[in-house]
Amino acid sequence: MRDINVSEIIFKVKNMCSPANCILNSDIYNSLKNAQIAEKSPIGKEMLSQIIENADIAKTDNVPICQDTGMAVVFVTIGQNVHITGGSLTDAINEGIRLGYTQNYLRKSIVKDPFIRVNTNDNTPAIIHYNIVEGDKLKIELAPKGxxxxxxxxxxxxxxxxxxxxxxxxxxxxxxxxxxxxxxxxxxxxxxxxxxxxxxxxxxxxxxxxxxxxxxxxxxxxxxxxxxxxxxxxxxxxxxxxxxxxxxxxxxxxxxxxxxxxxxxxxxxxxxxxxxxxxx
Ligand code: SF4
Missing domain, CATH: 3.30.1330 (60s Ribosomal Protein L30; Chain: A;)
Structure with missing residues (x-):
């Protein structure tokens, strides 16, 4: 068994929140650039230019690409030889999201109850999907969704x-x-x-x-x-x-x-x- 302490998970998840929201992945960025060249409509071309410029500014100034910084959707792939120590894995992921969203001033978009609609003020809880595989690694994918x-x-x-x-x-x-x-x-x-x-x-x-x-x-x-x-x-x-x-x-x-x-x-x-x- 390989021990992983929750403190490491909290640290890693916290540090994923800002890049996830401020840096557009290169596959999408390059696809937008190609589309901007291929787009036939002048207004469509202009819109793509603005979208690309927006992504550039977000990356350079470390600000969110969009005001809607989303609900934190997390995919966890955990090896069956991993032993989480020091607390619960779910609590650790939520704590990482809480710290990442509050410390980086990312918009808090989650309400506790779908009808009463009071904001939780820290963008938790995340939606977490677990997948158990062979091995002793822990992979965490954060996909904030507007x-x-x-x-x-x-x-x-x-x-x-x-x-x-x-x-x-x-x-x-x-x-x-x-x-x-x-x-x-x-x-x-x-x-x-x-x-x-x-x-x-x-x-x-x-x-x-x-x-x-x-x-x-x-x-x-x-x-x-x-x-x-x-x-x-x-x-x-x-x-x-x-x-x-x-x-x-x-x-x-x-x-x-x-x-x-x-x-x-x-x-x-x-x-x-x-x-x-x-x-x-
Ligand atoms: S769909 Fe939502 S998250 Fe996506 S760009 Fe529009 S406002 Fe932003």
Missing amino acids: AGSENMSKIFMLKPSDGIQGAKNAIISAVETAGPNPCPPMIIGVGCGGNFELSALLAKKALLRPVGTHSQIPHIKQMEIELLEKINRTGIGPQGLGGNTTALAVNIDTYATHIACMPIAVNISCHVTRHTVCEI
């Missing part, structure tokens, strides 16, 4: 007979319904299969995959390429002001499903799709 794009996400409980065409239609309809609201260009995470809750988790995890990469499954890769082309022909464009850059990527993850099920979850994200990783 509400504007999250609110545009959808789950479709399709029938198996709807087939791949039904899934494509559902994904396109989710994007068209979203329109300008999720601050395009979007990154679209799709979860196909599993059940109701797993499809949503697959869709969220798909957002972590770098822009420009594809599924290893040939027919899913084909679906990603075809959907991206179709979505970019909707004309929604950068910030919804028209153009041929509505999305930078469609990332699809799949899982086995029930003979009578075909869940399709679409988790829409924006040009500020954030993701930082650390390994202990």
Whole structure:
């Protein structure tokens, strides 16, 4: 067994909060630069220039790329030979988020109760997903997610007979319904299969995959390429002001499903799709 003390986890998580919110990952940044060159609409081109300039300023001045610094979504991959000492892993992650958001003056966006809506004032609790694997490492991925794009996400409980065409239609309809609201260009995470809750988790995890990469499954890769082309022909464009850059990527993850099920979850994200990783 390998011991990892909670103090190290708190320290690492705290130090991920500012870079996650202030530095756009290079895959998205480079994709925006390429899109700016390829964009045909003058206003779309200008919007992309402003988005890139905004990302540059955020990085240089160490300020958030967007005012919505999101709900802290955390993916933990823990080796089964890791032994956490000094307290609870969940409490340590939440303490890291609390310190990271308060000490860096990142906006606190979490209310304790969905109806009473009093702010917790420290951006906790985080939403934490655990995955247990072999080994003695602890990997923590922080993906703060804003509400504007999250609110545009959808789950479709399709029938198996709807087939791949039904899934494509559902994904396109989710994007068209979203329109300008999720601050395009979007990154679209799709979860196909599993059940109701797993499809949503697959869709969220798909957002972590770098822009420009594809599924290893040939027919899913084909679906990603075809959907991206179709979505970019909707004309929604950068910030919804028209153009041929509505999305930078469609990332699809799949899982086995029930003979009578075909869940399709679409988790829409924006040009500020954030993701930082650390390994202990
Ligand atoms: S959708 Fe993204 S860019 Fe738009 S306000 Fe939310 S976090 Fe910011």
